[in-house]
Amino acid sequence: MLNKSYASAAILSLLIPVSQAADTDRVDATDTLPDAKPGECYSKVIVPAVFETVTEEVLVKPETSTVEIIPATFDVQEKEVLVKEAYTKLVAVPAVYRTETEEVEVSPARNEWVTRLDRRGIPASPALLAAAKTNGVDLDVAQPNQCFSEFYIPAKFETTEKEVLVKEEAEQITVAEAQYEQTEETVMVKASTKDKVLTEAEYEVIEEQVMVEPAKAVWKKGTGPITRIDNSTGDIMCLVQIPAKYKTIKKTVLKSAAAIQEVEVPAESIVVPVSRLVSDSTADRTTLPAEFSKVEVTNKVADAAFIWRNAEVAGEGTATGNTICLKEIPAVFTSVKKQVIDTPATVREEKVPAEYKTVQVKNVSAEAEEKRTIIPAVFDTVEREEKKSSERLEWRRVLCETNMTRDTNKKIQQVLKDAGYYNGPIDGSIGRGTLASVEKYQKDNDLPTGGLTIQMLEKMGIM
Structure with a gap:
């Protein structure tokens, strides 16, 4: 098998x-x-x-190729652009005042008949003075500090107002600022150029x-x-x-395939705000009136009447018990402060310079270029x-x-x-x-x- x-x-x-x-x-x-x-x-x-x-x-x-765009280069420069014109500015200088003190008589000096010369003396009545004058007392020739026995009738006074200058007339200056209108100004900051745009393969x-x-x-x-x-x-x-x-x-x-297109790059501008002078600064003068202050002044309107007798002279009759003495009363003054112009108001001119702004402007120094690189073929x-x-x-x-x-x-x-x-x-x-x-x-x-x-x-x- x-x-x-x-x-x-x-x-x-x-x-x-x-x-x-x-x-x-x-x-x-x-x-x-x-x-x-x-x-x-x-x-x-x-x-x-x-x-x-x-x-x-x-x-x-x-096999392919790559394209590299080398951009354009620019030179940068600075340019001064006027943005606000020069003008004259008016500055108001106010007046300078000095304060002075003035003594104003509010009550004049006088001789007044009183009942006593000491502090307890009171004014004599006009009736007493009139009676004294009627009875042969010559009140007009009486001497100060001379006393008479009297029946007294007090004198009458009235108070009036008196205007006192406290601030002299002056001039006020009002300054109106300069007027401007706002406009715009176009400034080129980059010039036009040509650029190259790559379309990839x-x-x-x-x-x-x-x-x-x-x-x-x-x-x-x-x-x-x-x-x-x-x-x-x-x-x-x-x-x-x-x-x-x-x-x-x-x-x-x-x-x-890759392609290069040339593109127009427009110029670049900027808008700069500018203030232009429409009207210059002005000054308006106004007169300020003087200022017054009112004070009260007392004036005698009627004398007192007495029946008088010289206190040192013995006389007949019974003394009334009233004594009048001619007392000397000094004038009364008050201090009033007033402002007096030391330096009048003026207008000062100031020159305001123009204003400028620095802007950068680009100018083309080299146009854009293209650079090609060969990429070899790939095999397997x-x-x-x-x-x-x-x-x-x-x-x-x-x-x-x-x-x-x-x-x-x-x-x-x-x-x-x-x-x-x-x-x-x-x-x-x-x-x-x-x-x-x-x-x-x-x-x-x-x-x-x-x-x-x-x-x-x-x-x-x-x-």
Whole structure:
């Protein structure tokens, strides 16, 4: 059974219909049988196509350029702008007064007849004085401090008002300020220039498929109706077409190039408020009248009447008990303060200088420029497989019933198990599990498939 199982595996390639082989690019090199030696076995095997991995640079972003705008530069200068004209200002200097004190007589000095010369004396009555005068007492020639006995009739007085100057007439000066009208003046602070505006380039990302592995045909085990060679095999080989493999890459392509536009930048101005003189300062003079104060003045309007006798002269008759004495009463004065102009009011002229404002004016010293920088293209390295030789169908020396031993089979199973391809028992029986492991090992090592080739045994180190 061991040899029959292997024999069926060795001739699997012969079971493939000729119509399937014709649909691939496989090269059939089995027209001539190999020159075999006695005891050697050959089988038609599939020698895999040979591929070489090549790298290719793919453009993912074309060469571009960046544009840097160097702005214009300006020279800054200062300019004096008149904001208020010079004018003459009138300043009123008020009058300067000095205070003087004046003694005003409010009661004149007089001689008054009294009943006594001491403090207890009272004014004599007019009747007494009249009686005294009627009785030969010459009151007009009486001497001060001279006393007479009298029947007294007091004198009559009346109080009148008298105007006293307390502030002389003066002049008042009222100054009217200068009048202005507010206007505005436009001052250019930055001259017009030309600026350059950059419109950035626009890009879009597109996807492109790059073939990394071409289409190929491989032989795989399958199931289905087959032409049997003997009763020990039922396996078939199917030729499967594997499509080409592609890798999708993203590429950035230029949609619209960068552009420079020249823009006119207008001049810049500012509005400065200006005060313009409409009318100059003026002075208005007004006369202030003198000021007076009223004081009361007492004047005698009627004398007293007495019947008099000289007190030192003895006379007839009975004294009335009334005594009159001519008492000297000094005048009464009051102090009145009045303001007298010391320095008259005047007008002083003051020159007010014009007012200026310093503004900064910008003048173009260098126009705006553009600076371009080239950004190199970007490439991506893509690996793809390129076929160097097609798959071939050849006669190769294999193990067969005449040269296969159980010990060799165990060695094959052990190598496959050590390499991780086989997990069955090491019993020297080549069954389906061993053959499947053999085929996977052959494909992974780019060895011919379709039998236990001597080339595989040499790779395993068995022969």
